[in-house]
Amino acid sequence: MDAFTTLTGKVLVLPEENIDTDQIIPGRFLTVTSFDGIGDHAFADWRYDGDGQPIHDCVLNDPRAAQSPVLVAGRNFGCGSSREHAPRALLGFGFRVVISSEIADIFRNNSQNVGLLPVVLDEAVHRELMAMDGTELTVDLEACVVITPDGQRHGFDIDGFARYCLLNGMDRLDFLLAQDDAITTYEQGQRGTP
Amino acid sequence: MSGEATGSGPVNDGVTDTASTDTPKTLFDKLWAAHLVRQESDDTPAVLFIDLHLVHEVTSPQGFDTLRARGIPVRRPDLTLATLDHSTPTTPPDARGERHYYTDQARRQVEQLESNCAEFGVRLEGWDSAQRGVVHVMGPEIGATQPGMTVVCGDSHTATHGAFGALAFGIGTTEVGYVLATQCLLQRKPKAMRITVEGELGPGVGAKDLILHIINTIGVNGGTGHVIEYAGPAIEALSMEQRMTVCNMSIEAGARAGMIAPDEKTIEYLRGRPLCPQGEAFDTAAAHWLTLRSDAHARFDREVHIDASRIGPTLTWGIDPGMSVPIGTAVPEGGAAGTDRALAYMGLDGGQAIAGHPVDIVFVGSCTNGRITDLREVASVLQGREVASHTRMLVVPGSEAVRRQAEEEGLHDVFLSAGAEWREPGCSMCLAMNGDLVPSGKTAVSTSNRNFEGRQGPGSRTHLASPLTAAACAVAGRVVDPRDYLGGSPLGGKPSGHDPGGHTPAGDSSRGNSPRGASPQGESPQGDSPREAA
Numbered sequence: 001m002d003a004f005t006t007l008t009g010k011v012l013v014l015p016e017e018n019i020d021t022d023q024i025i026p027g028r029f030l031t032v033t034s035f036d037g038i039g040d041h042a043f044a045d046w047r048y049d050g051d052g053q054p055i056h057d058c059v060l061n062d063p064r065a066a067q068s069p070v071l072v073a074g075r076n077f078g079c080g081s082s083r084e085h086a087p088r089a090l091l092g093f094g095f096r097v098v099i100s101s102e103i104a105d106i107f108r109n110n111s112q113n114v115g116l117l118p119v120v121l122d123e124a125v126h127r128e129l130m131a132m133d134g135t136e137l138t139v140d141l142e143a144c145v146v147i148t149p150d151g152q153r154h155g156f157d158i159d160g161f162a163r164y165c166l167l168n169g170m171d172r173l174d175f176l177l178a179q180d181d182a183i184t185t186y187e188q189g190q191r192g193t194p
Numbered sequence: 195m196s197g198e199a200t201g202s203g204p205v206n207d208g209v210t211d212t213a214s215t216d217t218p219k220t221l222f223d224k225l226w227a228a229h230l231v232r233q234e235s236d237d238t239p240a241v242l243f244i245d246l247h248l249v250h251e252v253t254s255p256q257g258f259d260t261l262r263a264r265g266i267p268v269r270r271p272d273l274t275l276a277t278l279d280h281s282t283p284t285t286p287p288d289a290r291g292e293r294h295y296y297t298d299q300a301r302r303q304v305e306q307l308e309s310n311c312a313e314f315g316v317r318l319e320g321w322d323s324a325q326r327g328v329v330h331v332m333g334p335e336i337g338a339t340q341p342g343m344t345v346v347c348g349d350s351h352t353a354t355h356g357a358f359g360a361l362a363f364g365i366g367t368t369e370v371g372y373v374l375a376t377q378c379l380l381q382r383k384p385k386a387m388r389i390t391v392e393g394e395l396g397p398g399v400g401a402k403d404l405i406l407h408i409i410n411t412i413g414v415n416g417g418t419g420h421v422i423e424y425a426g427p428a429i430e431a432l433s434m435e436q437r438m439t440v441c442n443m444s445i446e447a448g449a450r451a452g453m454i455a456p457d458e459k460t461i462e463y464l465r466g467r468p469l470c471p472q473g474e475a476f477d478t479a480a481a482h483w484l485t486l487r488s489d490a491h492a493r494f495d496r497e498v499h500i501d502a503s504r505i506g507p508t509l510t511w512g513i514d515p516g517m518s519v520p521i522g523t524a525v526p527e528g529g530a531a532g533t534d535r536a537l538a539y540m541g542l543d544g545g546q547a548i549a550g551h552p553v554d555i556v557f558v559g560s561c562t563n564g565r566i567t568d569l570r571e572v573a574s575v576l577q578g579r580e581v582a583s584h585t586r587m588l589v590v591p592g593s594e595a596v597r598r599q600a601e602e603e604g605l606h607d608v609f610l611s612a613g614a615e616w617r618e619p620g621c622s623m624c625l626a627m628n629g630d631l632v633p634s635g636k637t638a639v640s641t642s643n644r645n646f647e648g649r650q651g652p653g654s655r656t657h658l659a660s661p662l663t664a665a666a667c668a669v670a671g672r673v674v675d676p677r678d679y680l681g682g683s684p685l686g687g688k689p690s691g692h693d694p695g696g697h698t699p700a701g702d703s704s705r706g707n708s709p710r711g712a713s714p715q716g717e718s719p720q721g722d723s724p725r726e727a728a
Contacts, residue, residue, distance in 0.1 A: 084366035
């Protein structure tokens with residue numbers, strides 16, 4: 001997983017609420033056995049019509065979309081299935097940060113595991129950012145702030161461990177494997193439970 | 195989970211009764227505490243031991259790759275169980291025994307799980323298994339799921355297993371790799387919510403209507419950050435299959451998990467299941483399982499109360515599972531952006547009655563409603579009736595065991611005689627990965643769990659409903675109230691012009707001709723349905 005420290009980049013706004021993981025990556029693209037190239041199918045049914053032709057008024061087909069690493073989306077982003085293909089597809093498409101006023105639990109967890117930074121901001125700030133399509137934001141994970149072009153700094157909360165892993169590009173498996181003794185002790189205790 | 199694992203002790207969840215010594219605890223608190231390998235701190239999440247890891251072909255290949263890349267084994271193959279369900283065809287093999295996958299990629303994905311399981315020593319209920327099924331149907335059926343356990347699967351509907359008083363989380367593929375490698379999950383402790391359902395569900399109203407009503411009430415994000423415990427007399431009255439339907443859709447309210455305290459029904463369901471302890475060991479385990487419940491004064495972060503008696507047959511009209519209405523009412527007026535988008539996608543006018551809306555396809559199946567009791571309900575409606583001529587109906591059993599049982603009971607004959615398709619087990623049209631899909635612009639009534647845009651195929655329009663409602667809609671070819679179709683055809687044979695199937699407009703007052711007329715309200719119209727007998 002790539003480390004995430006600070007990023008300055010353009011915003012793409014998807015104002016819809018409850019954008020679910022079936023929108024982010026439709027089920028028929030889940031038959032893969034590797035995540036390589038999955039970004040090509042991000043939002044496939046929003047970007048392409050039934051004949052596979054690009055839908056021109058879809059903002060995700062605008063050339064600027066590929067140059068916008070910050071996705072600002074409506075409330076309850078990423079609801080639905082646990083498919084990790086969703087944050088992987090967003091990463092593959094070019095996003096590094098997703099901002100909303102609410103992000104679904106499993107999606108948020110998966111995002112943190114794969115290096116996509118989920119940022120939850122309060123509704124007032126979120127509303128402000130929803131009007132900033134195309135502008136440049138700085139997202140600083142060291143300081144846990146989002147900085148708007150006029151210099152306003154909006155703090156956000158993130159789990160300390162998730163932050164540490166993202167900042168260092170650390171795979172949580174290393175942490176878990178280091179718990180081997182504790183796991184073994186637990187297992188031995190379990191076996192004896194009457 | 196294997197014979198060895200269950201043999202190591204009849205109760206392997208490690209939960210002990212703390213009620214007398216401590217502050218009152220929720221069932222969730224107890225299960226959480228019992229599985230802590232390491233407590234959470236400000237710096238690190240909890241390390242939680244997992245008693246059962248269910249695996250399927252879609253969300254596991256990259257997890258196994260992680261093990262391979264690092265040269266590490268599956269830590270507890272004895273607690274790991276795999277099946278094939280999502281990408282699998284539901285049509286039988288051809289004369290040469292060849293299975294026809296939707297794509298070569300789907301075939302490769304299935305073969306990859308077969309080879310991964312062989313390489314890492316994981317038990318796979320594959321094509322040759324008489325137990326293969328949709329992961330959340332199969333797990334409980336073979337007794338792999340037991341009260342007090344922690345269960346994970348790379349699938350958001352893992353909450354299903356909470357119906358047994360287990361703590362069951364859906365996880366991503368990276369975490370599948372972690373659990374394969376360490377049998378542990380990193381997790382911050384979620385909050386606890388209790389949904390107490392008072393009163394009784396009316397005739398023709400089931401678990402699916404209840405959970406759709408709950409999601410509508412608390413919202414598709416109402417459970418975010420929480421584990422939900424469902425409680426109250428209406429929950430206790432549900433069968434285990436119905437409890438699984440309720441817990442299954444916890445994720446559709448955004449919850450991390452859903453659970454129901456074990457009771458005698460739980461014990462009776464599990465008794466004799468192959469992976470459960472047997473004989474005396476079972477009785478010892480059962481006695482312990484019955485202690486797994488929230489203490490009397492346990493504190494929940496949020497409490498919700500629902501009155502079951504006010505719930506009618508419910509159908510989603512929109513593009514998330516919270517957008518539902520009782521069938522006798524109208525869809526919302528437009529105006530709000532989300533509502534307008536949903537109405538336009540679904541091809542509905544704001545304020546129109548949902549009853550009478552034409553139905554092209556009916557899908558019965560999935561981890562939500564693909565169990566034997568669901569199929570019996572469907573058969574009770576289809577008995578002596580036919581699927582409307584313009585409607586296609588697909589019935590997909592949740593597992594090989596469900597298929598066998600249905601065929602033993604002759605339910606498949608009822609489906610086939612009515613003009614429905616009877617398929618092989620799998621996830622099928624629920625998420626349309628395997629080629630079973632709803633064509634663009636077509637309207638489906640589905641017993642599955644998600645009505646997201648394109649969920650059942652690009653451009654598909656999905657209305658979620660109970661098995662009874664789905665069956666009644668198939669007969670009518672339009673959205674109807676299933677209470678008009680209970681108890682089989684009054685004529686006991688081919689439908690006549692008097693049968694409501696496709697002839698009587700929904701909402702029509704000529705109910706004297708309907709089965710409901712023949713079976714006066716007040717007495718249980720489901721009295722002779724197999725569900726009641728079960």
